[in-house]
Amino acid sequence: MEDPDYISGVTPLTYSARHMAFEHCSAAIVLLDPLAERFEDLNVAASHLLGYTRQELLTLPTAKIFGPPSSDLMAFIQSAMEHGSAWSDRFTCQRGNGEELPVEISATHLPFKGRPLLVLTLRDPRRERIHQDKSRTEQVMRGGLIEWRNILELFQENERGNQLLLSAVGDGIYSIDSQGLATFVNPAAARMFGWSVEEMIGQNVHLLHHHSHADGSPYPVEDCPIYQAVRDRLLHEGRQEVFWRRDGTAFPVEFTSTPVIADDRIIGAVVVFRDITERRNTELQLQKALAELRALKERLEEQNAYLQEEISTEHQYRDIVGRSAPILKIINQIDVVGPTDANVLIHGESGTGKELIARAIHQASRRRDHPLIRVNCAAIPAELFESEFFGHLRGAFTGAVRDRIGRFELADGGTLFLDEIGEIPLELQSKLLRVLQEGQFERVGEERTRSVNVRIIAATNRDLRAEVAARRFREDLFFRLNVFPIHSPSLRERRSDIPLLAAHFIEHIGARLKLPGRRLSKGDIARLQGYDWPGNIRELQNVIERALITSRGKELNIDLPASGAQVHPEPAKPRKILTEAQIRELERDNLRAALEACGGKQFGKGGAAELLGIKPTTLASRLKKLGMLS
Numbered sequence: 001m002e003d004p005d006y007i008s009g010v011t012p013l014t015y016s017a018r019h020m021a022f023e024h025c026s027a028a029i030v031l032l033d034p035l036a037e038r039f040e041d042l043n044v045a046a047s048h049l050l051g052y053t054r055q056e057l058l059t060l061p062t063a064k065i066f067g068p069p070s071s072d073l074m075a076f077i078q079s080a081m082e083h084g085s086a087w088s089d090r091f092t093c094q095r096g097n098g099e100e101l102p103v104e105i106s107a108t109h110l111p112f113k114g115r116p117l118l119v120l121t122l123r124d125p126r127r128e129r130i131h132q133d134k135s136r137t138e139q140v141m142r143g144g145l146i147e148w149r150n151i152l153e154l155f156q157e158n159e160r161g162n163q164l165l166l167s168a169v170g171d172g173i174y175s176i177d178s179q180g181l182a183t184f185v186n187p188a189a190a191r192m193f194g195w196s197v198e199e200m201i202g203q204n205v206h207l208l209h210h211h212s213h214a215d216g217s218p219y220p221v222e223d224c225p226i227y228q229a230v231r232d233r234l235l236h237e238g239r240q241e242v243f244w245r246r247d248g249t250a251f252p253v254e255f256t257s258t259p260v261i262a263d264d265r266i267i268g269a270v271v272v273f274r275d276i277t278e279r280r281n282t283e284l285q286l287q288k289a290l291a292e293l294r295a296l297k298e299r300l301e302e303q304n305a306y307l308q309e310e311i312s313t314e315h316q317y318r319d320i321v322g323r324s325a326p327i328l329k330i331i332n333q334i335d336v337v338g339p340t341d342a343n344v345l346i347h348g349e350s351g352t353g354k355e356l357i358a359r360a361i362h363q364a365s366r367r368r369d370h371p372l373i374r375v376n377c378a379a380i381p382a383e384l385f386e387s388e389f390f391g392h393l394r395g396a397f398t399g400a401v402r403d404r405i406g407r408f409e410l411a412d413g414g415t416l417f418l419d420e421i422g423e424i425p426l427e428l429q430s431k432l433l434r435v436l437q438e439g440q441f442e443r444v445g446e447e448r449t450r451s452v453n454v455r456i457i458a459a460t461n462r463d464l465r466a467e468v469a470a471r472r473f474r475e476d477l478f479f480r481l482n483v484f485p486i487h488s489p490s491l492r493e494r495r496s497d498i499p500l501l502a503a504h505f506i507e508h509i510g511a512r513l514k515l516p517g518r519r520l521s522k523g524d525i526a527r528l529q530g531y532d533w534p535g536n537i538r539e540l541q542n543v544i545e546r547a548l549i550t551s552r553g554k555e556l557n558i559d560l561p562a563s564g565a566q567v568h569p570e571p572a573k574p575r576k577i578l579t580e581a582q583i584r585e586l587e588r589d590n591l592r593a594a595l596e597a598c599g600g601k602q603f604g605k606g607g608a609a610e611l612l613g614i615k616p617t618t619l620a621s622r623l624k625k626l627g628m629l630s
C-alpha cells in the first residue's frame with residue numbers, strides 16, 4: 001500500500017480516494033503476511049474491532065490476535081492461498097482489552113510483488129446481529145409508521161364518519177372553544193335555531209340563542225351552565241330552559257354541556273340539546289288528562305256519596321200507582337216529554353208525587369244511565385246556595401275547607417231535579433238562568449268557567465206565576481223552566497186511586513216491617529176515600545204505616561185526623577202534650593248538643609248531621625228554620 005503504482009492506470013487522486021475508501025470503510029480489513037505472521041496494513045475499523053491502535057497492531061505478531069497458530073488457522077490460510085479466498089466463523093480474536101471476540105473472517109489471496117499476502121475482512125457477528133436487529137427494528141418501525149398512518153387515515157375517515165353522523169342526528173350539537181365561540185354546529189342545531197351553520201360558527205352562541213330565560217328576563221352569560229362547563233370542567237345539564245330562534249320565538253330544551261379537555265387543558269365544550277316541545281305537550285296533555293281524571297274521580301265519589309245517602313233515605317218503591325184520569329194523563333206526559341231534553345216544571349201540592357214524576361221522566365230519558373241529582377231548594381241556606389249549585393274552591397269562604405263540586409257538576413250528563421224551585425233567592429236566579437242558557441258557570445272562588453250538560457226538572461208547590469207577578473221570581477227563568485208544565489194532582493182530585501194506593505203501601509210497607517197479609521175493611525177504604533188528604537199521598541203513606549204498626553190482627557186500624565180515631569189505642573198513662581214552641585225549643589237544644597259534641601262541625605265525617613242521622617242539607621234547613629245560623 002506504500003507504493004502508489006501497485007495498480008496500473010490509477011491517478012494520484014483516485015489513489016488517494018481509494019486509500020481513503022480503504023481507510024474509512026466500515027468493514028474491518030487487515031492485510032496479513034502469513035509467512036511473517038504480521039499485519040502488513042489495516043484500516044480504522046479493524047483497529048476499532050481489535051481494540052489496538054494501528055501502530056500497535058503493525059508491530060504485534062498475529063498470534064497475539066489469533067492465538068498460537070492452530071491447525072484450523074493454518075488450514076484456513078492454506079485454503080485461501082490455494083483457492084483465492086476462504087471464509088470461516090470459527091475463529092476468535094483476542095482484543096486489546098483482553099476480551100475474546102468471535103469473528104467471521106473472509107480471506108482473499110493477494111499476491112503482491114512475489115509475496116503471498118492475504119486481505120482479511122473481519123466481522124464481529126454480535127455487532128452484525130445488533131445491526132440486523134436495529135435494521136429490523138427500523139423496518140418494524142417504518143412498517144409501524146405505515147400502520148400508524150393507516151390508523152390515522154382510518155381515524156380521519158372515522159372523523160369524517162363522525163362528522164356525517166353528527167350532521168345526520170336529530171339532536172342539536174355544537175361545540176364552543178374556551179372563549180365560548182362556536183367551532184362546530186351540526187345542521188340539526190342550525191335548523192332548530194333558524195340560522196345557517198356558517199352564520200353561527202365563530203359566534204358567541206349564548207348571545208345568539210340562550211340570551212333570555214323563558215319569561216323573557218335576561219340570562220347573563222356568566223350564569224349560563226353551558227359556558228360554566230368551560231370554566232369548572234364539569235358536565236352541566238339544563239332541563240327547564242328555552243333556546244331562542246332567530247325569529248324571536250322560543251322552544252323548550254333539554255341540554256348537556258360537556259367540557260372538552262386535552263393535555264389537561266379545557267379547550268372548549270360540546271353541547272347536545274333536544275327540542276322537547278312535543279314531550280312537553282304530551283306531558284301537559286297527560287297532566288290535563290290526569291286532572292280531568294281526578295275531577296271525574298272526585299265527581300264519582302261525590303255522586304256515590306250522594307247516591308248512598310239517597311238510597312238510605314229515598315223511595316223503595318218508585319212506580320207510579322193509579323188508574324185515574326189525572327194519573328193516566330201524567331203517565332202520558334212522561335212518555336211524551338221523557339225522551340226529549342226539554343226542561344220540565346212540575347206543579348202540585350206537597351206530597352202529591354212530584355219527585356216520583358221527575359224520576360220517571362229521568363228514567364224515560366236518554367240520560368237514564370247518568371245520575372238524577374235532587375236539590376231541595378227549601379233546605380239550602382241563602383248564603384250556601386251558590387256553593388251548593390256550583391261548588392267552591394277551598395278557602396273561598398269560611399268553612400270551605402276543601403274543594404267541593406256542586407250539584408250541577410254532579411248531574412253533568414244527567415238530570416238535576418230542583419225541588420221547591422220557588423225558594424231560590426233572586427240573586428241566584430240570574431246565575432241559574434245563565435247555566436240554563438249557556439250551560440256555563442264558575443265555582444265559588446274560581447275564575448275558570450266550566451261547562452255542563454244538564455237537564456232541569458223543577459218542582460214547586462207555589463204558584464210561580466204569582467211569584468213572577470210579585471217580582472219574587474224572574475220571569476225569564478220561569479219561561480225557561482216552564483217549557484213543559486206538568487200538574488201533579490192532589491189526592492182529593494183522584495180519590496179513585498186511593499184503594500190502589502192504600503193496597504200498594506200495605507204491601508210494600510208491610511213487607512218492610514215484616515207484617516205481611518194485612519188488609520183494610522171496606523169501611524176503612526170508604527173512610528180513606530172520604531178524607532181530604534191535605535198531606536196528599538205522603539200523608540196516606542204515613543197513615544198506612546202507622547196503622548200497620550199499631551194494629552194487632554190482620555185487620556188494620558185506620559187513624560184519620562178527621563175521623564177522630566185513636567192513634568194510640570192503649571195509652572198507659574196520660575201523655576205530655578208539648579206546644580209548638582216547646583217542640584222547637586226541644587229541637588234547638590238537641591241541635592245545640594249535637595253541634596257541641598262535634599266541636600261545631602256541621603257536615604262530613606264526625607259532623608253534627610252524621611250524629612243526628614240527617615242529611616247535611618236537612619241540618620242546614622233546620623238551623624235556618626230555628627234561627628240558629630250564626
Ligand SMILES: Nc1ncnc2c1ncn2[C@@H]1O[C@H](COP(=O)(O)OP(=O)(O)OP(=O)(O)O)[C@@H](O)[C@H]1O
Binds near residue numbers: 349351357459501
Ligand atoms: N202515584 C204514586 N204511586 C205511589 N207512590 C206515590 C205516588 N205519588 C207519590 N207517591 C209516594 O208519596 C211520597 C211523596 O211523594 P213525592 O215526594 O214524590 O211528593 P212531592 O210532591 O215531591 O212532595 P214535596 O213537594 O213535599 O217534595 C213518596 O214516598 C212517593 O213515593
